[in-house]
Amino acid sequence: MKRILSILLAFVFFCTAFWAVQRLLMPKYMSNPFEGALTAEYYRSNFAHDLIIIGSCEVYSNISPVVLWEEYGIPAFIRGNPQQLMWHSRAMLEDTLRHETPRAVLLSIQALMYPTPPHDGEPYNRMVFDGMRLSLPMLRNVRESMTPEESMLSYVFPLLRFHSRWQELNHEDLQFFWRRDPVSINGFVMRADVLPSGWIPPPAMLPDYSFGQQAIDALYDMLAITQEHGIELILFKAPSLLPHWHNEWDAWVVDFAEQHGLPYFNAITSTDTIDHQYHTFNGGLNLNLAGAERLTRYLAPWLMDNAPSLTDRRGEPALDAHWQQLATQYRAWQAAQEAEIAETGRVYHSILLRNALS
Amino acid sequence: MTFISPWFLGGLCVLFVLYYTLPKRAQWPLLLLASLGFYALAGWAALAAMLVTVAASYGIAMHMSKLKIAQKAHVAQHRDSMTRDERKAYNAAQKRRQRGWLIAGLLFNFSLLAAVKIGEALARIDIIPSMIFFVGISYYMFRICGYLIDVFWGKIEVQRNPLKLALFTIFFPYAMIGPISRYHNVADALLNEKRIDWALFGRGLQRMIWGFFKVMVVGFRLLLSINHLRATPGEYSGMFAFFTMLVWGAYLYADFSGAIDISIGIAMCFGIRVEENFISPFRARDIFDYWRRWHITMGTWFRDYVFYPLSVAKFMQKWPTRVKIHIATAVTWFTTGIWHGVAWNFIVWGLSNGVVIMISQELKPLYERFNKRFSFTKTKVYTCFAIVRTFLLLTLIRAFDIYFDVPLTFRHFASFITNPQFGAFFRYFGEHEVWFGLAPLEWLVAALGIAVMIAVPWFRKEEKRRPPAIFWAALVLVIFIFGMYGLGFDMQDFFYMQF
Numbered sequence: 001m002k003r004i005l006s007i008l009l010a011f012v013f014f015c016t017a018f019w020a021v022q023r024l025l026m027p028k029y030m031s032n033p034f035e036g037a038l039t040a041e042y043y044r045s046n047f048a049h050d051l052i053i054i055g056s057c058e059v060y061s062n063i064s065p066v067v068l069w070e071e072y073g074i075p076a077f078i079r080g081n082p083q084q085l086m087w088h089s090r091a092m093l094e095d096t097l098r099h100e101t102p103r104a105v106l107l108s109i110q111a112l113m114y115p116t117p118p119h120d121g122e123p124y125n126r127m128v129f130d131g132m133r134l135s136l137p138m139l140r141n142v143r144e145s146m147t148p149e150e151s152m153l154s155y156v157f158p159l160l161r162f163h164s165r166w167q168e169l170n171h172e173d174l175q176f177f178w179r180r181d182p183v184s185i186n187g188f189v190m191r192a193d194v195l196p197s198g199w200i201p202p203p204a205m206l207p208d209y210s211f212g213q214q215a216i217d218a219l220y221d222m223l224a225i226t227q228e229h230g231i232e233l234i235l236f237k238a239p240s241l242l243p244h245w246h247n248e249w250d251a252w253v254v255d256f257a258e259q260h261g262l263p264y265f266n267a268i269t270s271t272d273t274i275d276h277q278y279h280t281f282n283g284g285l286n287l288n289l290a291g292a293e294r295l296t297r298y299l300a301p302w303l304m305d306n307a308p309s310l311t312d313r314r315g316e317p318a319l320d321a322h323w324q325q326l327a328t329q330y331r332a333w334q335a336a337q338e339a340e341i342a343e344t345g346r347v348y349h350s351i352l353l354r355n356a357l358s
Numbered sequence: 359m360t361f362i363s364p365w366f367l368g369g370l371c372v373l374f375v376l377y378y379t380l381p382k383r384a385q386w387p388l389l390l391l392a393s394l395g396f397y398a399l400a401g402w403a404a405l406a407a408m409l410v411t412v413a414a415s416y417g418i419a420m421h422m423s424k425l426k427i428a429q430k431a432h433v434a435q436h437r438d439s440m441t442r443d444e445r446k447a448y449n450a451a452q453k454r455r456q457r458g459w460l461i462a463g464l465l466f467n468f469s470l471l472a473a474v475k476i477g478e479a480l481a482r483i484d485i486i487p488s489m490i491f492f493v494g495i496s497y498y499m500f501r502i503c504g505y506l507i508d509v510f511w512g513k514i515e516v517q518r519n520p521l522k523l524a525l526f527t528i529f530f531p532y533a534m535i536g537p538i539s540r541y542h543n544v545a546d547a548l549l550n551e552k553r554i555d556w557a558l559f560g561r562g563l564q565r566m567i568w569g570f571f572k573v574m575v576v577g578f579r580l581l582l583s584i585n586h587l588r589a590t591p592g593e594y595s596g597m598f599a600f601f602t603m604l605v606w607g608a609y610l611y612a613d614f615s616g617a618i619d620i621s622i623g624i625a626m627c628f629g630i631r632v633e634e635n636f637i638s639p640f641r642a643r644d645i646f647d648y649w650r651r652w653h654i655t656m657g658t659w660f661r662d663y664v665f666y667p668l669s670v671a672k673f674m675q676k677w678p679t680r681v682k683i684h685i686a687t688a689v690t691w692f693t694t695g696i697w698h699g700v701a702w703n704f705i706v707w708g709l710s711n712g713v714v715i716m717i718s719q720e721l722k723p724l725y726e727r728f729n730k731r732f733s734f735t736k737t738k739v740y741t742c743f744a745i746v747r748t749f750l751l752l753t754l755i756r757a758f759d760i761y762f763d764v765p766l767t768f769r770h771f772a773s774f775i776t777n778p779q780f781g782a783f784f785r786y787f788g789e790h791e792v793w794f795g796l797a798p799l800e801w802l803v804a805a806l807g808i809a810v811m812i813a814v815p816w817f818r819k820e821e822k823r824r825p826p827a828i829f830w831a832a833l834v835l836v837i838f839i840f841g842m843y844g845l846g847f848d849m850q851d852f853f854y855m856q857f
Binding site for chain 1: 364797800826830832834838839841843
């Protein structure tokens with residue numbers, strides 16, 4: 001009996017210590033790269049979103065959920081991560097459906113241009129999946145996303161991946177052991193500063209303009225999933241100057257959208273409201289706050305016209321109160337960034353929401 | 359596949375469950391299947407070579423056994439009709455026939471081993487293309503040849519079931535890295551039906567954990583530094599070279615004894631006890647003591663099957679005893695070197711051991727007189743001196759395996775005197791943030807690991823006071839945190855798996 005008790009005690013000790021050490025050693029993503037905290041941020045929201053926006057920085061920097069709500073009454077959440085590939089997006093969609101069923105999904109199709117998991121894609125895989133709750137769909141998507149050096153087990157037990165961080169532990173690891181601060185407002189990452197686009201290299205001719213099969217399969221999967229759940233799928237391309245979006249690619253997407261009766265909004269060709277001398281914070285790759293708000297104001301009416309399931313939900317007290325709170329944070333963040341820009345010309349400190357709100 | 363693989367560990371768990379839940383008569387066939395599967399993962403050609411060896415050895419052992427039985431029957435039948443001289447002559451003739459078969463078997467097996475070793479040596483210097491890696495061939499060859507010799511000597515009964523003999527030869531925990539078990543030591547445990555012995559199972563798990571700690575926390579960490587140090591050996595002479603030799607010794611012990619601990623631990627979990635291979639080798643007081651503590655099963659194999667038979671061989675009888683012993687010692691250590699590989703560094707390593715042993719044997723009377731005359735030789739301080747002296751001596755001998763380059767190793771020895779670089783060595787630590795490929799904190803972990811490894815003579819405490827379960831839980835956690843594995847770490851095979 002004594003031996004069994006001692007073994008039980010050792011087991012409990014091991015599990016507890018393993019959990020604690022794992023939590024300590026996992027990156028907290030509370031400063032650079034804070035985008036790794038975006039996936040987990042979704043679980044803090046109240047799961048009442050009519051529109052889920054899925055994609056890479058082409059969505060989380062470019063569309064403002066607060067403008068969507070305040071001006072059009074669409075409650076939206078952005079599920080985006082840096083370099084989010086199509087199969088990552090499928091993982092986001094499947095994960096979302098475990099918690100809520102939105103009326104519409106706006107999907108960035110830019111990642112179709114990436115045919116297979118890039119060799120150096122491990123950090124991006126981690127940013128997508130580290131914050132995601134463990135589930136079978138998640139593991140299936142992990143399997144498709146992994147680089148050859150990665151192991152599935154390290155996504156179930158992240159300690160196996162991050163154990164060597166014991167040398168890099170800092171105050172942030174202790175500070176955020178129990179809690180996390182928000183890094184976005186409903187998935188939106190704000191940048192109010194301006195870095196105009198300079199010389200843009202001409203698009204390189206490609207030997208083959210076909211998309212990769214893995215990316216196409218993920219798109220078809222998302223189409224099937226949304227159809228199965230009665231969700232409207234809307235395709236979207238942000239007005240980025242880089243990486244270049246070839247006409248041949250666009251033609252494929254247009255064709256695909258027509259074949260399946262999907263609305264497709266290509267902001268490169270659909271709008272001339274974006275001026276990359278003023279509306280970008282990184283030389284034309286992504287929009288800054290002014291650009292994001294402009295694009296959102298252009299996109300939202302088109303959405304209302306093309307996605308009938310999206311209606312104006314303003315006036316619902318619970319939603320109003322929730323969004324009022326988010327809008328207040330949004331304005332505070334904006335004010336902090338504008339103050340820092342006035343002082344230094346760029347956004348450094350207030351890039352983090354918690355710094356802006358503190 | 360190595361022991362440090364989630365697939366291996368997962369498969370092992372399944373195997374434990376099957377082993378103890380299936381009918382007991384299925385236990386040894388299950389182990390054989392698992393061993394064949396494990397070996398097949400190393401390559402079909404390697405598996406085929408192993409099976410050919412087992413088949414040939416089985417046939418020869420059976421034939422020797424038949425000859426023995428026929429001999430006994432003949433002598434019994436003609437007891438009255440044969441004179442003593444006739445009986446003697448008949449027995450001698452029969453023995454010669456059996457010896458002929460034994461030599462044929464040994465020649466066959468060692469030819470295969472030699473072909474593989476020579477092929478590897480030629481491939482190393484690009485004379486022939488790279489060969490298939492016949493993993494663990496040195497180990498199973500020695501097991502099976504030991505078996506043949508024991509059958510010939512009549513020490514053991516012949517194994518009539520070839521599958522059981524195959525299991526003895528390639529039982530997967532010791533297939534790749536040893537220990538080099540003897541048939542009479544493990545056969546019963548391997549082949550008997552067993553109920554689970556929870557105490558032994560628990561000790562097996564603990565032994566595995568201990569092995570993983572040595573290999574993953576200490577061995578693999580030091581290997582990073584070793585790889586750095588030998589990448590540019592010309593730069594690191596004098597004290598640097600001496601430091602490399604010290605690190606090499608610690609690495610080799612952690613890697614090899616750790617792998618053996620895992621191997622022994624797995625066998626224990628199956629209810630099978632195999633021989634110990636290490637008994638605190640860094641506590642040895644002289645080279646004889648060292649070889650009773652380091653790679654014990656290899657040492658005893660060469661002692662029993664090479665040294666002793668050679669010492670008493672007829673053709674040696676014309677020499678005085680001391681000459682006989684020296685010749686046998688030289689041959690034994692030459693073959694020990696060759697066993698490691700057909701390369702000058704291994705041969706010089708083997709012969710260096712032999713030379714030191716021969717000198718020690720010659721000086722033995724002098725030492726005994728010295729020890730008798732001076733009482734301080736019985737103090738702990740002198741014991742420590744003897745331990746350090748032996749450690750340093752073996753550190754130098756072991757150095758031949760670091761660079762696989764004999765002239766370079768000798769140049770490094772010479773540099774201890776001609777260019778010791780004391781100042782440069784100690785300045786190095788102040789001038790660099792990373793020390794020989796490892797960050798200072800990594801060195802701290804390695805040093806603590808080495809201290810724990812040397813301070814805990816596992817086998818002695820095993821049966822007495824064992825640490826509580828919580829200690830093992832903590833050690834597993836230490837392995838998870840400080841072990842070298844995962845992304846960015848290039849996992850390499852155990853050093854001794856190449857033999």
